[in-house]
Amino acid sequence: MDGQSQIIIERVNHTYRPPRGRPVLALSDVSLDVRPREFLALLGPSGCGKSTLLYLVGGFLPTETGRIVVKGKPVTAPGPDRGIVFQHFALFPWKSVRANILYGLERQRMPRAERERRAQAFIDLVGLSGFEDSYPSQLSGGMKQRTAIARTLAFDPDILLMDEPFGALDAQTRALMQTELLNIWKRTPKTVIFVTHDVQEAVYLAERVAVMSARPGRIKAIIETKFDDRDPGLTRSKEFVEKVDELWNLVREEAIKAQSIKAQENQEKKPSS
Amino acid sequence: MVAAMARLDDTASLAAAEAQISRDAARRLDIAFRGGAGIFSILVLLIAWEIFARSGKVTAFMLPPFSAVAERIYADAIGGELWRNLWVTMFRAITGFAIAAVGGIALGAVMARSRIVRWFFDPIISVGFPMPKIAFLPIIILWLGLYDVSKISIVVFDAIFPVVTATLAGLAGVEKELIWSGRNMGASERELMWQVALPAALPQILTGLQVALPIALIVAIIAEMAMGGYGLGGAMMSASRFADSRGVFAGIVEIAIVGYALIKAMALIRRRLLVWHQETAERH
Numbered sequence: 127m128d129g130q131s132q133i134i135i136e137r138v139n140h141t142y143r144p145p146r147g148r149p150v151l152a153l154s155d156v157s158l159d160v161r162p163r164e165f166l167a168l169l170g171p172s173g174c175g176k177s178t179l180l181y182l183v184g185g186f187l188p189t190e191t192g193r194i195v196v197k198g199k200p201v202t203a204p205g206p207d208r209g210i211v212f213q214h215f216a217l218f219p220w221k222s223v224r225a226n227i228l229y230g231l232e233r234q235r236m237p238r239a240e241r242e243r244r245a246q247a248f249i250d251l252v253g254l255s256g257f258e259d260s261y262p263s264q265l266s267g268g269m270k271q272r273t274a275i276a277r278t279l280a281f282d283p284d285i286l287l288m289d290e291p292f293g294a295l296d297a298q299t300r301a302l303m304q305t306e307l308l309n310i311w312k313r314t315p316k317t318v319i320f321v322t323h324d325v326q327e328a329v330y331l332a333e334r335v336a337v338m339s340a341r342p343g344r345i346k347a348i349i350e351t352k353f354d355d356r357d358p359g360l361t362r363s364k365e366f367v368e369k370v371d372e373l374w375n376l377v378r379e380e381a382i383k384a385q386s387i388k389a390q391e392n393q394e395k396k397p398s399s
Numbered sequence: 400m401v402a403a404m405a406r407l408d409d410t411a412s413l414a415a416a417e418a419q420i421s422r423d424a425a426r427r428l429d430i431a432f433r434g435g436a437g438i439f440s441i442l443v444l445l446i447a448w449e450i451f452a453r454s455g456k457v458t459a460f461m462l463p464p465f466s467a468v469a470e471r472i473y474a475d476a477i478g479g480e481l482w483r484n485l486w487v488t489m490f491r492a493i494t495g496f497a498i499a500a501v502g503g504i505a506l507g508a509v510m511a512r513s514r515i516v517r518w519f520f521d522p523i524i525s526v527g528f529p530m531p532k533i534a535f536l537p538i539i540i541l542w543l544g545l546y547d548v549s550k551i552s553i554v555v556f557d558a559i560f561p562v563v564t565a566t567l568a569g570l571a572g573v574e575k576e577l578i579w580s581g582r583n584m585g586a587s588e589r590e591l592m593w594q595v596a597l598p599a600a601l602p603q604i605l606t607g608l609q610v611a612l613p614i615a616l617i618v619a620i621i622a623e624m625a626m627g628g629y630g631l632g633g634a635m636m637s638a639s640r641f642a643d644s645r646g647v648f649a650g651i652v653e654i655a656i657v658g659y660a661l662i663k664a665m666a667l668i669r670r671r672l673l674v675w676h677q678e679t680a681e682r683h
Contacts, residue, residue: 186579204582216576220598220675229594230584261675281584 132317133160133183133285138192140178152178154342156192165311165318167328167351169377170338171384176321179343180287183319184210196285206234209283213290215274217262223249223273224258230281248276251310268299275307279314286318292327301358304331308356325377329369330361337376340383347376463645471649480634485657488619488630491547495554496615500608503559507566507604508592517567524563532557533621540626550622557618558611565607569600602676605669612665616658631657 140153152175160166168176181187183194185204194201196208204210217226224245231241249258252272262270271291278286291307292300304327311318322328328335329351339346351369353360360366445465451457452464459467475481510517536553543549573596581595597604623632631654638646 181579184579184583186582204579206583206585208583210579210583212576212580214574214576216574216580218577218580218595218598220601222675229581233585233590263675278583 131159132162132164132197133158133319134193134195135159135179135183136193136195138179138182138189138194140175140182140187140190142178151342153182154344156343156345158336158345158348160317160319163315163317164334165320165332167332167335168319168321168338169325169328169335169373170323170343171340171377171381172323173384173388174338174340174380175343176323176338177289179338180210180289180319180321183285184208184287186210206230206281207283208285208287209278209281210287210289211271211274211278211291213293215262215270215294217270217274217277219262222259222261223254223265226262226273227277227280230277234281244280248280251279251313252276252306266299267295268303271295271303272306275310279310284317286316288318288320290321290323293322293324300327305358307331325370325374326361329366329373330356335373337373338380340380341387346380349373349376460642460644463648468645468648468652471645472652475649481653484629484631484634485653487628488616488623488632489657491550491622491630492554492615492619495551495619496558496612498551499555499558499562499611499615502555503562503607503611504566504597504604506559507563508570508597510563510567511570511596512592520563524560528560528564532560533618536622536625545626545628547628550619550626550628553622554615554618558615561610561614562604562607565603565610566600569603569607570596572603573599602673605672609662609665609669612661613658616654616661620654 135156135158138153138156139151141149142152143149156179168179170176178187182189183196183201185201185208189201218229221229227245227248228241231244236244246258249255252275254269254272254276257265257269262273265273271294275291292303295303308331318332320328320331333350333352335349335351336345337347337349338344349369349372351373353366448462449465452459452462472481506520510520532553535556539549539553539556543552577595577599578591581591586594619630620632623630624636627633627636631650635647635650638644638650
């Protein structure tokens with residue numbers, strides 16, 4: 127193991143084959159290295175395959191060409207070393223907050239007392255004390271995502287895969303959750319791949335931002351976004367605004383392309399339907 | 400001018416007060432309806448039955464008054480006959496329903512997981528579901544005889560279809576993110592089915608069971624009517640044979656009550672099992 131990279135993505139292609147219609151090349155020749163304990167954002171317009179890339183690293187989709195290596199081992203299946211957080215939470219709605227968090231610990235055959243203690247620690251960490259016995263349907267969107275994050279952190283993955291985790295939240299909750307995620311990340315450092323289409327979010331959270339092109343998704347540029355201090359005031363500083371501007375210029379072109387791809391697809395769909 | 404304004408004011412407040420009163424009345428009526436609506440229409444029907452039966456336009460043989468039928472039910476209950484027949488019918492219907500539930504969920508789950516099993520059973524389900532399964536009754540009598548086994552078999556045969564299709568549809572509709580989450584946390588394929596997919600599909604599976612339960616009761620009673628052998632259906636047929644008009648109508652009322660009780664019990668079980676679900680949360 128080279129010690130420098132925890133995740134190696136090498137020349138990965140991915141073709142999406144819908145049940146009806148033509149296959150679509152979603153990812154084209156993507157190569158990317160992620161360092162241990164790095165917070166990396168995958169930034170790109172919607173439909174560019176950034177979530178697909180995340181699912182490939184997670185092992186939820188099979189790698190067809192190229193290779194993905196995590197800690198020296200090629201990815202073949204999902205594993206608790208790579209914890210995923212979805213945009214729409216994917217909590218088990220029939221389980222309480224506590225039971226959701228306990229589920230992964232039970233699967234790992236952790237002794238009962240220890241898993242109870244650990245679940246409570248993560249409930250406290252994400253600020254859900256008092257809601258342990260609530261069902262997801264009784265929680266707000268922000269609380270659901272806190273539960274999902276706690277559930278994933280609790281089984282202690284080395285790598286956190288986050289698929290637009292704050293995309294379904296309102297603006298205020300989103301800002302609070304971003305700050306909270308940074309606090310959690312400082313306390314329990316993990317390698318994070320954070321998928322987003324929000325430039326400001328990417329610059330605020332990540333140390334490096336990989337900008338993806340419109341479909342087929344490629345890595346267009348990798349931009350360092352290291353800041354000394356990431357307090358919420360950072361977003362008003364000159365260097366932050368300049369970074370956002372730089373990235374926005376890279377993304378804008380792709381977003382326009384993505385829109386015309388979408389329009390073209392819709393037009394192709396019409397005559398047949 | 401000022402007086403006119405005041406009067407206008409008065410009229411306005413009067414109108415507001417009236418509106419308030421009518422709103423209150425509407426709300427009270429609404430509450431009364433929600434509480435008693437189920438009973439009210441039935442009550443009207445029973446009273447109409449009683450009046451019509453006593454009007455002299457029909458003989459007591461054609462339509463005995465409800466009060467006489469109620470008396471008969473009471474007498475049957477005291478004599479123990481009602482409970483014997485009820486027990487026999489419930490045993491057949493519930494046993495058949497339980498077998499259909501377990502078998503239907505199992506078959507649906509296996510079909511959801513195995514492409515080959517689905518390929519094989521899908522056409523059979525599609526052809527079999529809309530078919531009147533009761534038409535197989537003569538064959539089942541030939542094969543299994545006239546007793547409980549054949550009656551329970553026809554109940555299973557009829558009630559299993561909605562369970563299979565509901566299970567299949569429920570499992571097909573489980574979000575892939577839920578399955579992926581389970582897999583991410585280290586669940587095996589077996590654990591994914593039992594601990595993730597089936598609980599996620601439970602609302603739809605329960606809907607299938609709620610369709611299957613009245614079918615089970617209906618088929619049990621029809622089988623009893625066709626094959627005899629006591630039970631609520633059998634008792635009605637023998638009452639008819641002996642020109643016992645009250646007995647026949649008593650059977651109808653008993654079946655209605657049993658069916659209503661079963662459906663209510665099933666709805667209660669659904670609410671208990673789905674405390675976590677949106678639909679249950681909204682009702683409180």
